[in-house]
Every structure is written in structure tokens, then in C-alpha cells.
Amino acid sequence: MDILVILFLVTGLLFFLGGAIGIIRMPDFYSRLHPAGKLDTLGILAMVLGLAIYNLHHFSFESLLLSIKMFLIVFFVFLSSPTATHSIVDAGMRAGLRHWTKKKRKG
Amino acid sequence: METIISIKPLLAVLVSLLVIPVLVSSSDKPNVRESWTFIAGIIKFLIVLSMLPAVLQGKQIVLTLFKIAPGADIAFRVDALGMLFALVASSLYIITSMYSIGYMRGLKEHGQTRFACFFALAISATIGAAFSANLLTLYLFYEVLSLATYPLVAHHQDAKSKRAGRRYLIFILGTSIGLVLPAMLYCYHATGTLEFASGGIFTGQLSKPAATVLLLMFVFGFAKSGLMPFHSWLPAAMVAPTPVSALLHAVAVVKVGVFSIIRVITGIFGVHFLLSFNLGALVAGIASVTIIISSCIALTQDEFKRRLAYSTIGQLSYIVLGVALLTPKGMTGGMLHIAMHAFGKITLFFCAGAIFVATGKKYISQMVGIGKRMPVTMMAFLIGSMSIIGLPPTGGFISKWYLVLGTLEGDQMILLFVLLSSSLLNAAYFMPVFYKAFFCTEEESMFEDKIEEAPMMCVIPLVITALISFALFFVPQPFLNLAQLAVKGILGG
Amino acid sequence: MTDLLPLIVAKYNYWLYVILMMIGLYAMIAKNNLIKKVVGMNIFQTAIILFYLSIGYKKDATLPIVEVGHEGQEAVVRALDYINPLPHVLMLTAIVVSVATFGVAMALAVRIYQRYQTLEEDELRMRLSEE
């Protein structure tokens, strides 16, 4: 059981790491949004999963409810995170931010 | 000493205060207003008079109103000196208010109600100062008086009176807040009391330099007395209507200043204390310098009221001088001079006012031959000026006589010389007026040869005061007794 | 070095609160923009909250919410086991106050901008002296 938890947590951490690296490395605002918006979402999913499983160690009705509650977070994050990402990218578009393209760089 | 607790002093103060609302409410009915002023004046005089017998018997009338701090209450105490002053003030208030009716109506002045109100307020404060039992109360009424007379000084509301009012305030308030207040508080701090005591309140808490500084602060602080460096408000304040000048210079304001100095010298420092440091001579010196200089300045003034003002400065210093001699006779003379000078000088101011009402003339050089036109006025003027100079059939002689005796008693030959020479100077600046008024040729006379006096309400008061000045030579008893009683109380004899 | 670590652990919270407070105060005094000043104000207030909560912290203690026993029986509550709740209470109030102040300050900033079209203090001063 613990191994599962550790696995999930490490996976989550990995996703987060990917997100963080992506945020740093990506060349422009739009491409930065990709890791930020998505890897983090998945990272949350993985980590909450791990924690929820850990929470069920002492199994009881209350802890089950608690785990469901934790999944509520995931539910909301899955709803809100893409929306937020979309909102940010829309903002960038409206603000008139140019996106980075390969061609331009070559040319 | 026997003391009587009575509400009379408070009543005496309050009468003219309480009449103010009545005056305001009847502001559009001049006659009613004036009669109220009169009634108040008479009641006030009667109340003061009713206390006279008790005081003459050597009793004191005491009333404590509010306790502020131990040793410094707001309290009244009627003793001989206060009685003397109150008597002068309240009696002259009646006359002045009569005169002011004539004067104000004669000139159709504006703001007569305001004038009457502040007049009443000022006289209340004067009586309050006269009856105060301690320095705090005295200071209180002193300040009230300063503020109440400001609108009177600036009555005309033009640039000149604005300047005069400003100067008046700067001198009076500046000195009282800047000098008297700290001095008073220092006294309280040092002794824990401010009650006037016959032997003073200091019992060795002060060194000589401290005492000197404190005394000077008091003497100059009560700038209403017009001692020399702080005198210049007085001539400036002459822009006020003449009844005000009369009140200021003869009865209330300046006398309160002098009175306060007397109180401080006798009640706070104490004669013996001052004698032990030989501080009397200091004050006397200041006073005599003031006398000489002011008399000399008076000689050069052409505006009638200004000349009178400088004369007043000199005469006030007589009083200070007399008290500062610290001898029984000298003090008696000084106190007596409060009364004598009051009656004399008020006559002179009334005359000046009457002339102004009748002819509109303010300068002496314009008054050549006026004696023919206004003989009664000018005769009164003669009596008044004689009283000021100190010539025999007038009251002024008596006070000067005592002053001279006092200098002799104190062995102060220089002061004697000062007194005598200033009398000569007095004569020198008054007599030419009289001379020009009567002894002039037809060509020189500036007036038509027709008797045309000022309104009756103007003339009657000045005749009365002139007569009183005259009468006081023969019957100085009420004032003389009071003064002697006061001196006895002070010197503990 | 061995002595230093405990000392740092023991006090760094307080030191950092002082630094935070200095930042806030500096922003409030020296910044030119009014909204920056408001931010400084908020930082200042949070620094105080940090200070209070640092006072209340207890090592090896748990949250100031009593664990009611599972079967309903009430366990004995030991004071050492719980973090001091009083600073939390005080700081709740302080946060509320700071939010209120923040809202009002923002409203005022909007009003000022409506009137003067700027939020820079020197420009405002210039505008004021012009009028």
C-alpha cells in the first residue's frame, strides 16, 4: 500500500517537475502555458490520489468521506484549471501578445 | 480681623453683567436701554455703598465662589483699598453712562447697544478686580476687563482704530499672559497660595534676584498701569469714543492696572519683604522716570486727548510711586490719588468729549477762544486740571500733599524733586489750553461769539465731576479714611 | 556552526518578520505610487500577523482544534499538545481589519484617480499646487 502511495506521490512530483521545468524553459508565453496548465493538473491528480490512498490506511466511513472530499479538490481543479488556462491565453491574445514561432526564429 | 460672609460683592459684580441680556433685547428702544444702564449703575453703586459702613468699621466682607485649587479660589474680599476703588468706579460709572448717552447720541454713533453692553461688562470686571481676594481672581477680572474693552477701543471699526485695538491687545494681553501669568504661577508654586495677605505671602522662599525679577514681571505685566516701556497703547487707544477714554483713563482700565500693582506690592510681596530687599526704590525709580518722560511728551502733543493720555501715564505713576515708597503717608497718598485723579481726569475727558460733540474739534491748536463759546465746560476743565496739577482748592492737592509727605518720610529727596517738577510740567501742559480758550483776541478766536454748549447729558456729568473734585478738597473723608484704613491693614499697624 | 543552527531556528521567524515589516514600512513611506503604498501597508500588516503567530507556535503540538474521541468519550486535553489559540484569534481580527482597510484604501484610490487621472504622489502634489 505504502509503495503505491510513494509511487503516486513521486509521479505527481515528476509531473510537477516537468511543469516547473517547462515553465522555465519554454520560449514564449503561450508555450509556457502548456506545461503550467496541464502538467500541474495531472500532478495534482496523482498526488491527491496518493494521499487519498494513504488516508484510507485506517479505514472508516469518515476517512472514506475525507478521501472523497479530497477528490472533490481534483474535480474542481479539473474544471477550473483548463478554464483558467484558457482565460489566460485568451487574455494574452487580446492583449496582443505575439506567439513564438519557429519560422520567425529561423528567418 | 472681623470677616462677614456676604453675597453683596458678587451682586455688585453681577448687576451690570445681568443687565447685558436686557440691554441686548431692548436694542431697538434706546431710551429703555439707557434707563436700564442707569438703573444697573445705581443699583451697583448702592450695593457698594451699603458695604461701606462695615468696611469703615474695619471689617472685611468675604465670599468664596469656586474652589480651584488650595489657596487659589475664585473669591471676593472687600477691604478698604478695594472699597476705595470700587466706590470710585461705581460712582463714576453712573456719571459716565449718563455722559455717554449724551455723547453717543450727539454723534449718532453706530453700535450703541454693543457699546453699552461692553461698557457694562467692563465695569463689572472692574468691580470684580476691586473686590478680588486673591491674585487669581484679580487676574481673572483683569483679563476680562482687557478683553471687554477691546471692542470699545476699536469701536469705530476703521483702519486707525484697528491699529489702536491691535496695539492695545498686544500690550495688555501680551504682558498679562507673558509676564503676570508665569509670575503668578511661580508665586503659587513657591508658596502654595495666592491669597492677598497683609504681610505678603513670601516667607523667605525667594532670593533677591528672583524677587526682583518677579516684582518686575508683575509691575510691567500689569501694563494697564502704563509704566514706561509699556505705555504706548494708551495714547493709541484715544481713537475710542470719549466715554471710553474716560472710562479707560480715569476709572476702570488704567486704575485696575495700578490697583493690581498695589495689590501685588502690598498683598503678595509685602511691605516688609520689599523693604528688606530695598525693592521699593526700584519701582519708585521706574515710576519717576515715567512721570518725567510722559509729562515732557505731553507738552508736545497737540491732540487734546493724546495730551490727556500722556498726562494720565504720568499721574498713574504717581500712584505707583506713592505705594512704592512703602511709607504710610506715601501709600495713603498713592491710594488717595486713585480717587482724586479719577475725578479730575474724568472731568478733563468729559470736557474733551463735549468739545468734540459741540464743535468737532480734536486739536488744541484749533481751540483758541473756545472758552467763550463753552464757558461751563471750560470752567470745569479748569477745576479738573487744577486737581491734576495739585492746586489747593481741589482734591488733587490732598493726595499730592500726602505723596510729598511720603517722600519726606522715606527721605527720598530725589523723588520729592520729581514730584514737584512734574507738577510744574503738569501746569505747563494744562494751562496753555485754558489760556488759549479764554484769553485771546477777537481775531484769534476760531469760534463765533455765541454760547453753544454740548448737549445737556454731556454737560451735566462734567459739571458734577468737577464739583466733586472741588468738594473733595473739603471733604476727603470717605476716601481718606479708606486709604488710611487700608494702609493700616497693610502695615499691620 | 553547531551552535548557530539552533539559534537561527530559534529566532529566524522573528528576524524575518522584522525584515518583512521593514519592507512594508519602506514601501509605505518611500514609494511614490499610492497603490504601491497600499501594498506596503498590507505587507506591514501581514508582518505583524506573522509576529503574533510566531509567538503562538509551539513545537510538537497540534492544531488548536480538540480531537474529540472517536467513541464520544472526552479525552483529557493537555495544554502542551495544542498550539496557543489566542494569537490566532487576535490575528483573525487583525486580518479582517486589514481587509477592511484595504477595501477602503482601494475605493479611495479609485476616487482619487477619477478626480486627478493619476496615482503618482508627486504628480498629485503638482496638480494640487496648480489649483
Added chain:
Amino acid sequence: MKFLGFIVVCLTGALLLYGTGQFPAWGDPGSPASTHLSNYYIEKTVEQTQVPNIVTAVLADYRGFDTMFETSVIFCAGLTCFLLLRDFTEKKERFYRHRPTGVILHVKDSEKVLKVGKEFEHIDKDFVPSDLIIKTVCRILIPFIQIYALYVVAHGDFSPGGGFQGGVIFGSSLILLAISYDLKTLVERIKEKVLGIFAAVGVLIYVGIATICMPMGGNFLNYGMLAPLLPGDPRHVRALGMLGVEIGVGLAVMAVMAIIYINIVSEGRHDEGL
């Protein structure tokens, strides 16, 4: 100014650092702050008030008087924003949008007033149509946020949170509504007047509960005296009192947050916001 600021800051910092010199170590259980009063609270709260969350108990009962004024502060802040910014004047220039087609009409004549209703709506020049995705997602989220907010208010006794936090979250949900749709939607849904009344009523509930204790024979705020009025176990009466108080706080805070937001974002005109 910068230099002055620097000096002041350095002086203050020096003073405070000097003060830290004698501080007990961070987290020291034996420091005076953690021993004098707090022990009483920790040990006695459950026994005296039946509320496991000590912070709530201290907040709403032991130091309930503070909290009452704290709520008044919030109320006052809302009122202040209203007073400062609310602008009732009608603008001369107006914009209308035809709802079905999205055509925008610019009316410069102040006399001409189009009927605002199903067909036309009144907008201002900043108008940007709300985004479909955001709108849809927020539509779904808002009721959940609100139920969560109410949950926080109701469970102030057992878990972190309470009236204030719940109120703020509820207020944020309203703000979210305003952001995802537009301000007018919010204002139409919850009238300004209702918000104002809520704010006052919220504080009034608090003060009212506190005041009722006085005629019931106790001191101000002494919920213990409310036992005759409330159903249930008299041991729980203090907890119930706190719950009532929290609800009041939540109501007031919710309303005030919305008021502040609405007024700031529309400069008091209540037409168009973020």
C-alpha cells in the same frame, strides 16, 4: 522621501531587532505567552462550551466582544465604499446592446431612453461579451462554491473556518458570477438594497444575540443565558449561540465583500465591471 523612509525603516528595524534579543525561542512551549492564558483556553474550552475548535470558541465566546466590533469594522468598510464611490447620476452618453443579435447602439442624446428589457440591455463603453467557456464552467462551479461556503459557516465549531471565512467565500462566489458573466447579472440577481440590508442585518444578528442575553439575566454576550430560548441540550447552548453569531458574521461579510467589489469595479455606477 526615499532617504527618510530608509532611515525610519532602519530605526524601526533596529528597535525591533533589539526587542527580539530576549525573546524565548521560537516554538518554546514554556514561553509566557503559551502558558498563562492559553492553557486555560485549551483545557477548559470543550468542557465549558462544547466546541472543539478552540479558536472559534475564543473568537466567538471568550473574546466575542472583539469579534462583534470586527464585524462592525467590516460593515463600516462596506458602508464606506458605498458612501465614497456610489454614483447615482445618469450618464448622458449611453450604449445599448440588442440582445439577440449583439448589435450595439450608441445613444448620444440624453433625452432618448431605450427600454431596457428583454430586447435591449444597457451597457457601458468597456463592454466586452463574456467568454463562453468561462461562463459555462463558472455556472457549474458557483453553486458548489456556495454550498461550500455555507458548509464553512456551519462547521465553524468543528473545523477551521467560520462565519468570516464562509462569508468571504460566498462573497467570492458572487464576485465570480460578476466576473464570468458581467456585473449587471450580479446586480440584477442580488439587488444593492438587499446587499445593504444583509450587511446591516448580519451585524444586527450578532449584536442582537449578544443583547438578548441582557434581559435574560446575564451579562452582554453571555450565551449561557439563552438556554430557555433554544431547543436541545442546555450544555450546547453556548455552541448554538456561537453558531448564530457566525451566521450573522457570514451574512454581513458576504454582503460587504460584494458591495465593495461592485462599487470598486464599476466606480459606483453598477453597470459594467471586470
Added chain:
Amino acid sequence: MDNYPVLIVVTPLLAALFAGLAAWIEERLSYPIALIGLAISTFSAFKVLMRVIASGTIQYRMAGWAPPIGIEYRIDLLNAMVLMLVSSVAFLNLIASYKSVEQETNDRAASFYTVYLLFVVGLLGVTATGDLFNLYVLIEITSLTSYAMVALGDRDRAPLASLNYIFIGVIGASFYLLGVGYLYMQTGSLNMADVSRILQSHQGSSIVLTAFILCMIGLWIKMAFFPLHVWLPNAYSYSPVAFSRVVAPLMTKVMIYIMIRLMITVFGYDYIFKTLHLSSAVVWLATIAILAGAIMALAQKNLKKMLTYIIICEIGYMVGGAWMGNQLGMTGAILHILNDALMTFAMFLAVGNIVYKIKDVDLSNLTGLFGKMPWTMAGLVLAAFSIIGVPPTCGFFSKWYLILAAFEKGAYQFAAALIISSLICAVLFFRVFEICFFNTDSKDHEHGNGHPQIKIEEAPVSMLIISGLVSLSLIVVGLFSGTIVNTIILPFLK
């Protein structure tokens, strides 16, 4: 029957809330509600004052918890006096401000009353409370309401003044809060009496010293003590009249009350004057404050602004008195809280009447006011005399104690500053009087003849009556200051 102490504070609060409700439902109701609330509060304050004089300190336990655990109201003579002062001033001002609020806050009158009442609640609570943190919360209520009120004033400048006020106010309150935090760290308690008891054994601690300095600086900022005064003139002079009439007399005075309370009740005389020896330094500071306030007042051309600088000057009096370290000084400071509140109130009432008629109170606009508004000017004159320190008015008597205290301590510079500031005040006010008295704009008054009959245009009667009443009370309080000192202040200090 025993709930009077809390009623003082709670009735205005309830009234504020009902007035706020009424603002939405029926606007006209809010004024009577506010009036009733403050009337009950004043009545309770009076009751409490009488009871405290009769039977000593009253303790009131909020929620029934014993002091260090719960919050308590501890009302002793000083509190009771200040409570009475605050509630009655607020009540009277409310009566007087009906018209001017209507005039100044177009259609927001009801909300104005709500904020006003909350402000009063804050002041009353600050005065009554015996708990350090409760004090902070209430200070914040007063501050927040005053920010609001200030911002409601002059449309152009008030918001900026208010924002600056917020910044400085927050710094002040936060410093105080920090000080309380330091105290809490040292003692673990927040109740004043309890803290004071525990502090007895921590006299030398650097934490306590820091706490003390922080509290004092915080309060000094709040009360606008001299170098920290920059916010006050703008804030007070641009605020609406109905508010400046209550904030100017009360706010700073209540802050000084808190300072005195902290000095006496929490830190203790011995700590401040025997352990720290801070007295002379602060007295010097106060001296500078007085002089600076007076001199800055001289430079002002606007009546309201001039008065605000005079307030700064007066704060110097009180701080100096309180820090004199002797009984006389404390007596003077406490007496001056009362007197200064009253005289500033009277002054601002009169100014309010003037503003009601003449919108702009630049000195140059005041010509001929004595003729136009004689009663108002009478009130103004009395108040001015009191500020100058002319004897029968109350301002003199507190100055009396302050100067005596300075003599006793040997702080002659303070006495000198007091006297100089009195003189400057005299100059200031007589300058005003001159302008009001001399009707320079009418040319036809050659030699006093033929003055044009000036039409009397007075403020509404409600304002006039209150103004007159308060002005007269200056004299009454002055004359009874001995009684006040003997029945309230001296027993308190012993």
C-alpha cells in the same frame, strides 16, 4: 440594572445598525434612531459616572468570563469622565448637525449617521475597555470611520487627505498592535490589570521596553504628536463639518486618554519615570510640539486649517503634562482632555455655523461676520478665549496646572512654551476677530457715521443653541474645575 457600562457602547452600535437599515428602507427614520441611541448612551454614561463617583471602579465582564479570560470593562473615574465627555459631545453634535449634514452629504445622510455612530461607538469602546486588544479593534473602528468621514468632505482634496490618513493611521495602529504583541509575549495576557501585575517582575526586560516604545509611538502617530502630525491638518480641515466637529475635539483626546491609561494602568509610573527616565526628553519634545504647532498655525490662511494646527499645539500640552512625571502634570493633562475637548468642540461648532453660511472659511472671506452672525461669533469668541487661556474659561485652569507642574519639575522651557503658545493663539484669534469685526468691504463708514445696517444671517437655531450651550459650558466647567479636580482627577490619581 447593572448593564449600564456596556449600554454606553452598545446602544450607539445598535442605533448605527438600525440607522443603516433605515437608510435602505425609510431614510427619514435614521436621524431619530441615531438621536435616541446617543441619548441612551449619554444617559448611561451619566449613570455610570455617578455610580463611579459614589462607589468606585465598576467592572463589567463581557460574556460573564472573569477578567483575564474574557474581556472586561473597567470603568474608573477617568474612564467615566471621558465616557461622559465623549457621549455628550457626540450627542450634542448630532443635534447640531442635522442641517449641515443635509447640506453637505447630498442624499447620503442616513449612511452618514451610521458611520458617525460607529465612530462614536469606537471612541466610547476605546475609553471603556480594559483589554489591550479590544482597544486595538476599537481604534480601528474609529480610524476606519474617520477615513470614511474625511473622504466624504471636500470633493477634490478629501480623498487624498483620507488616503494619507489611512497610511499613517495604519502605521500607528500597527505599531500599537506590535507593542501589544510584545507585551503579550512577555506576559501572556491581554487584560490591562493582569498585564500590569505581571509586568512588575519584568521591569528590566528589553521586550517590555520595546513594547512601551512601540505603543507610545503608535499612539503618538494616532494623536498627531508633533513630528508625526503631518496627516492631521489636511484630514481634519477637508472633512465635512458635521464630522470635523466631533473628530477634532474627541479623536486626539481619546488617544491621549489611552496614552495616560497605558502609562498609569499598564506600564506604571515607576517603570516610566524611575526605570526609564524618559520624562525630560518627552517634555522637550512636547515643548517643541507646542511651539511648532503654534508657529505653523500662524502661517495658515484658512480658519479650519489654523484650528487644526492649534489642535497639534494642544496635543503638545497634554503629552507634556502627562509625561511631566508628577501629579500636577497628570492632573493638568487630564483636565485638559476635558477642557480641550469642550473648547475645540465649541470652536468647531461655531466654525460649522460659519461654514453653513459661508462655504469657504478662508480668513479673507470672514469680513463683517460679527454683524452677520453675532451669536455664532459670540460662541467663537468664548471658545477662542478658552484656547488662549483667559481666566474664567476652562482653558486657563488646565494651563494653570500644567505650568505649575512644569515649575515643580523645573521644566521651565515647557512653561515658557505654554505661555508663548498662548500668546500666539491670542495673536491668531485676534487676527480672526479683527477680520470679522472690521467690515472692510463696505466703504461708507466715514467716522463711524452711517454704517449700513448689516442684515443678520444666522445659522439654524438648532446649531446656534448647541453652540451657545457649549460655549457657556466652557465658563461653567472652568469655574467648577476645582470641583472636577477634587472629585474625579485627584481620587483617580491616588
Added chain:
Amino acid sequence: MKVASDSLVKNNGKPAAKFLKSFFSFLITFVLMAFTWIVLSGKFEPLLLWLGGISCFLVSYYFHDLLFPDLKPEYFMIFLRFIKYCPWLILEIIKANFHLLYLAFHPRMKDLIDPHIITFKTNLKSDIAIATLANSITLTPGTITVTADSDGVFRVHSIDRESAEALPGIMLEKVAKVFGEDI
């Protein structure tokens, strides 16, 4: 410029039907809220349940039109189909995420990516379907929805060609199936 229609405008209908519709939407919201409450609360004391009931009632009374502006019977089916859709989506997300991870850690990342914007049109009608599709697109890595309007026009920013080519493709089909609309 196209403007999204405001879904808060109540559609016309007979009063009774309208009431019924709103009642049902209220009911369903209430049930949903009650479920959420129980999950959140986890306590079954009567007081808390009462409070929960009141809270759910309030929220669903005042805000039921937010969650279900126009309730249709087929919503239940949609819900079931949506649940079926979820695992696929999650799988897709995970799969694609590794792709993004690979990108992020790749040393020559900038050669691999080629950001550009593509536009495509769908025939989706309902708001919720469009939003679901948009969010799904955003969640599956490599693509972010920039705009999506009520006509079903999507602008999508994709990070490389590969992700772009997958669009709209299978996801659109699935979503359309879930919401019972034509592609």
C-alpha cells in the same frame, strides 16, 4: 464581431411548464448540493443536517438556474455518457502528458516544438458541449483552446504539429456523442 448569446435570459414558455422546469432543476440541484454537503461535512448530527438542508435549499432556490438553465430529460443520459467519457479523457490526458513531459525535459526542446494556432468549426450547439470540448482540448496536452464561441468555432493554440493534427478528430466525436449532437 460575434457575441455569445446570454444564457441567463429565460426562454419563453407556458407558466406551468416553466414552473415545472424550474422546480425540477431546483430539485436536482438540491440533491446535488445535499450530496456535496454530506461529502463535505461527514457528520450526521441532526443540527448539522438541518443546517445542511437549509443551506442546500437556499443555494438551490436562488441559484438553480445557474447549474441547469434549461433542464431537459436527456440530461440524465448525458450525465451517464459523460461518466463513460471521463476515463477515456483521463487516459488521453495521461498519455498526452507524458508527451509534454518528454518535450519539457528534452534538451533540444526548441527544435521539437512549433507553436501555431489552428482554427476549426464544429456543429456543436449547446454551451455545455462547447465548454466540455474546449476544456478537454485544453487538458489534453499540446493544445489550448484560445476562443470558442457559441457557433462552434474553435481557435486552438498547439505546441507542435503532432498535437495539432489530432484535432478535432476523435475527441469531437466523443463529445458530440456524449451530448447527443451531430458532429
Added chain:
Amino acid sequence: MTSFFLSVALGLCFLMLFSMYRALFGPTVLDRLIGVNAIGSKTVILLLLIGFLYDRMDMFVDIALAYAFLNFIAVLAASRYFHKRKGLYEESFMD
């Protein structure tokens, strides 16, 4: 297990540093917004982890939940700013 959670938490803190870099030095405001959004999502997890460290999970879930909501609102508000302000001159009906 506790020490593992602690190290995961520290790891998250470390990762936060990257997001923080964007937030602090992001060339545009929107980059900062991305950074803050990323910080927010990490904080949610961090809060849960702290809950486990304290062994009081039930308390911290509430906070994390609230956090998730409110972070969303804040980001939405900030990005909504650009919907209105910058687009005003390019896309709006006003010229």
C-alpha cells in the same frame, strides 16, 4: 512515512522556486500570472501534505479546497482585466 511526506513537501517547495522565478522575473504580466497559477496548484498539494504532517487531514482539506476555488477566481479576475482593457482599442465597438 512522515519523513517521506516532509521530503515531498520540500521537493514541492523546491519546485515552487521555478514557478516563483516566472512570477518574479516573468517578462510580461501574463507570465507572472502563469507562475502564480502554478504556485497555487503546488500550494494545494502542499497544504494537504502539511495536513498529513500534522496528522489532521480533515482540517487541511477544507483549506486546500477553498484555496483551489479562490486561486481560480483570482486568476480569472486578473486575466479578465485583459479581456476588457487592452482589447478596448482593438476589438471594441469604440474607435
Added chain:
Amino acid sequence: MHWPIDLIVLTFVIFCAIAAISVKDLLGTAILFGAYSFMMCLLWAIMGAVDVAFTEASVGAGVSTVFFVAAVFRTSRRTKD
């Protein structure tokens, strides 16, 4: 036990504070201020003050950032410092 996290988060807080007051764009300030609040909230959760953390989360992250953005929306983003 928690002190390493505490220390790191505190450092972040200070970074955020400095950045928030030195950014030359008020919207950036608003966003960083939000981040600052997140950090603070985290810090308080670490210190065990859950109630305060909750309040800060709801206030700092939610409401106050929104107010800030709203105010910036109604004023200007421009600042000189």
C-alpha cells in the same frame, strides 16, 4: 519538525514582498501580491494556525486580489516605481 519548510516559505514570502513592491506594473503587483498571500497562507498552515490560514486563503488569495485587480482596472497600470 516543520522548520525547514517554514524557513523556505518565509524566504519565498520575502521574495514575493520585495518583488511586489518593486514591479513596475500595478497588475503585476496585484498578481505578485496574490502570490504573497498564497505563501502567507501556506506559512500559517505550517505554523498550525489553520483558521488564520483559511482566512488568509479566502481573503488574500480571493477577495483582496480581486479588489486589487478591480482597482487597477478602474485606475491605471502605470507606475513610476
